[in-house]
Amino acid sequence: MTHLRIRTPEGVEFTLPIAGPVSRALAYLLDFLLVVAVDALLIFLFSLLSLISRDLSEALLQIGLFALPIVYGVLSEWLWRGQTVGKRAFQLRVVDAEGLKLRPSQLILRNLLRAVDFLPVFYLVGGITTLLNRKGQRLGDLAAGTVVIRIPRLASPDLESLLGSRFNSLRTQPHLAARLRQRIHAAEAAIALQALLRRDDLEPTARIALFRSLADDFRAQVAFPPDIAESLTDEQFVRNVVDLLYRPKAPATTPPVQAQA
Amino acid sequence: MILDLERFLAQERPHWQGLEQLLNRLEAGDSLALEEARHLHALYERASADLARLATFAAEPESRRYLESLVARAYAEIHEARTTRTRFRFLHWFLATFPQTFRRHFRAFAVSLGISLLGTVFGSFATVVDPDSRHVTMAFGHDELTPTQRVQREEAEQTGAAIHGQHASFSGQLMTHNTQVSIGTLALGMSWGIGTLILLFYNGVILGAIGTDYVLDGQGSFLAAWILPHGSIELPAIFIAGQAGLVLAHALFGRGSNLSLSRRLRAIAPDLVTLICGVAVLLVYAGIIEAFLSQYHEPVIPYALKITFGLAELIGLISFLTLSGRQSSTVPAKPTEPTR
Numbered sequence: 001m002t003h004l005r006i007r008t009p010e011g012v013e014f015t016l017p018i019a020g021p022v023s024r025a026l027a028y029l030l031d032f033l034l035v036v037a038v039d040a041l042l043i044f045l046f047s048l049l050s051l052i053s054r055d056l057s058e059a060l061l062q063i064g065l066f067a068l069p070i071v072y073g074v075l076s077e078w079l080w081r082g083q084t085v086g087k088r089a090f091q092l093r094v095v096d097a098e099g100l101k102l103r104p105s106q107l108i109l110r111n112l113l114r115a116v117d118f119l120p121v122f123y124l125v126g127g128i129t130t131l132l133n134r135k136g137q138r139l140g141d142l143a144a145g146t147v148v149i150r151i152p153r154l155a156s157p158d159l160e161s162l163l164g165s166r167f168n169s170l171r172t173q174p175h176l177a178a179r180l181r182q183r184i185h186a187a188e189a190a191i192a193l194q195a196l197l198r199r200d201d202l203e204p205t206a207r208i209a210l211f212r213s214l215a216d217d218f219r220a221q222v223a224f225p226p227d228i229a230e231s232l233t234d235e236q237f238v239r240n241v242v243d244l245l246y247r248p249k250a251p252a253t254t255p256p257v258q259a260q261a
Numbered sequence: 262m263i264l265d266l267e268r269f270l271a272q273e274r275p276h277w278q279g280l281e282q283l284l285n286r287l288e289a290g291d292s293l294a295l296e297e298a299r300h301l302h303a304l305y306e307r308a309s310a311d312l313a314r315l316a317t318f319a320a321e322p323e324s325r326r327y328l329e330s331l332v333a334r335a336y337a338e339i340h341e342a343r344t345t346r347t348r349f350r351f352l353h354w355f356l357a358t359f360p361q362t363f364r365r366h367f368r369a370f371a372v373s374l375g376i377s378l379l380g381t382v383f384g385s386f387a388t389v390v391d392p393d394s395r396h397v398t399m400a401f402g403h404d405e406l407t408p409t410q411r412v413q414r415e416e417a418e419q420t421g422a423a424i425h426g427q428h429a430s431f432s433g434q435l436m437t438h439n440t441q442v443s444i445g446t447l448a449l450g451m452s453w454g455i456g457t458l459i460l461l462f463y464n465g466v467i468l469g470a471i472g473t474d475y476v477l478d479g480q481g482s483f484l485a486a487w488i489l490p491h492g493s494i495e496l497p498a499i500f501i502a503g504q505a506g507l508v509l510a511h512a513l514f515g516r517g518s519n520l521s522l523s524r525r526l527r528a529i530a531p532d533l534v535t536l537i538c539g540v541a542v543l544l545v546y547a548g549i550i551e552a553f554l555s556q557y558h559e560p561v562i563p564y565a566l567k568i569t570f571g572l573a574e575l576i577g578l579i580s581f582l583t584l585s586g587r588q589s590s591t592v593p594a595k596p597t598e599p600t601r
Contacts (some may be wrong), residue, residue, distance in 0.1 A: 006333070006336070008332070008336050009340075010309050012309040013312050014312060014333050015329060016329070016333060050478035055429045056427070056429050056430075058433065059432065059433030062433035063435075063437055064428060066440070070450060081288065098334055099336050100337055100340055101337045105530045105531040108538075112444050112447065113442075113447075113448070114448075115445050115448040116445075131495075139448075142451075142526065143509060143533075144530055145527045151330075160279060
């Protein structure tokens with residue numbers, strides 16, 4: 001699945017990641033279970049009401065069971081800005097396909113058109129449409145002009161805690177550090193940063209291999225004196241390079257004892 | 262590295278946070294003072310510019326994503342699609358918006374009605390030519406008895422009295438079933454209208470077959486008295502649901518329009534919702550009438566009275582749909598938001 005690309009009149013483009021069918025199906029399943037649970041509750045409540053009037057309670061139950069899934073979908077997506085309980089759990093959100101504010105008519109339409117997306121059994125039509133459609137829209141989304149997106153994580157990376165204030169031996173060579181900043185391409189720097197951010201998610205062997213290739217690449221571009229370059233492991237070397245690139249000014253460091261010797 | 266990223270982020274982050282705070286307030290339903298609105302716009306433009314600068318800079322995917330989501334939210338708030346923030350007024354919507362919308366798409370209604378009538382003609386023709394077709398064309402157990410037998414049974418049993426104490430649940434059943442059919446008729450508009458047309462035609466066939474069966478058997482007045490009180494509202498409601506499905510199909514085809522598909526759909530979405538919600542209101546009324554009135558036959562209620570009542574409803578409905586909300590539609594009616 002790709003991204004929903006929106007270009008504002010100011011000429012700025014922003015992208016929103018489109019939700020995949022699996023997470024949507026899971027979110028729907030959760031919503032479905034919730035509706036079933038509330039159905040059970042309604043049946044219980046109206047069975048109490050039937051002590052007063054059996055006829056009336058049956059009528060209201062009938063209407064309630066019919067309206068619940070529609071009302072639940074529309075209301076929760078309206079009040080929670082495009083989210084239901086299931087969509088919240090799986091970090092999904094309904095948004096307008098043009099990036100505008102959701103209108104109630106869109107939410108009503110997309111929830112009513114489930115009737116045709118559901119055909120002939122368990123979301124076959126809707127599922128196939130989602131796969132064929134560039135924006136991952138089911139028929140209801142198409143008609144209502146809505147797209148379901150994944151909500152991006154909003155935190156910006158915390159360089160301070162990632163890099164810490166450890167002593168960086170590369171800083172002892174200011175001219176080489178400056179050359180490094182000049183030569184390393186922004187994309188390369190980003191790869192190195194991402195590698196550091198995700199290092200704990202990697203397999204040990206993959207982690208070693210990745211940092212070796214990164215470190216070799218950096219070492220090849222700027223030759224640091226051997227005593228500095230070789231005293232560091234590949235990962236430490238990459239960490240120090242990222243520190244140099246992303247934090248031009250050295251943080252207050254507490255150099256280790258042997259460095260002063 | 263040409264751009265001093267750290268300084269850039271440190272310098273811009275307070276503005277982004279300011280924008281985020283304003284957005285949080287707006288999204289919680291607060292309204293902004295004029296100065297704040299200006300500030301919001303300035304912050305939005307600043308964030309947009311920052312995003313454009315960051316976009317050329319691959320090093321900060323996380324910050325970029327954060328900024329993108331911020332710009333996306335601000336964009337939605339600033340480019341508000343709704344023209345007014347007026348509260349939804351049910352009476353105004355039902356008495357003015359609904360009939361206006363109906364009239365705006367009258368051609369779709371005419372097609373919906375036409376296909377249903379075609380089905381009716383086909384159904385009655387089939388019944389006249391091939392009496393055995395009753396087993397195919399008649400639903401709800403109508404094929405098992407001749408109309409006269411049925412009338413005798415109904416008049417003897419007085420279904421209305423027989424379902425005494427179950428009127429409400431019976432009418433609830435009718436409402437939900439009919440609304441479900443209507444939603445299906447609308448939704449099948451997504452099949453380029455084919456599904457909608459088939460449903461309408463089939464509905465017409467049943468109606469024509471049963472109607473002709475009763476008339477041929479000399480039970481016309483019983484049938485009219487049975488069907489008209491609720492049918493004069495329920496059947497037009499189904500046709501309006503068909504109208505909505507066809508409006509949707511027309512937008513899919515886009516004949517005679519130079520807008521893109523998504524634009525065409527966007528333009529009619531509020532109308533579709535208005536039509537189908539109007540249908541739901543009509544069906545609630547029809548469900549009540551069908552359960553509480555239609556099931557009583559002579560001698561409890563004279564047929565002439567029921568027929569007169571049904572015809573009066575039909576005239577009322579026609580004049581409602583053609584006349585109501587006319588004064589305020591002298592200005593070319595714009596699609597309005599049905600709910601808020």
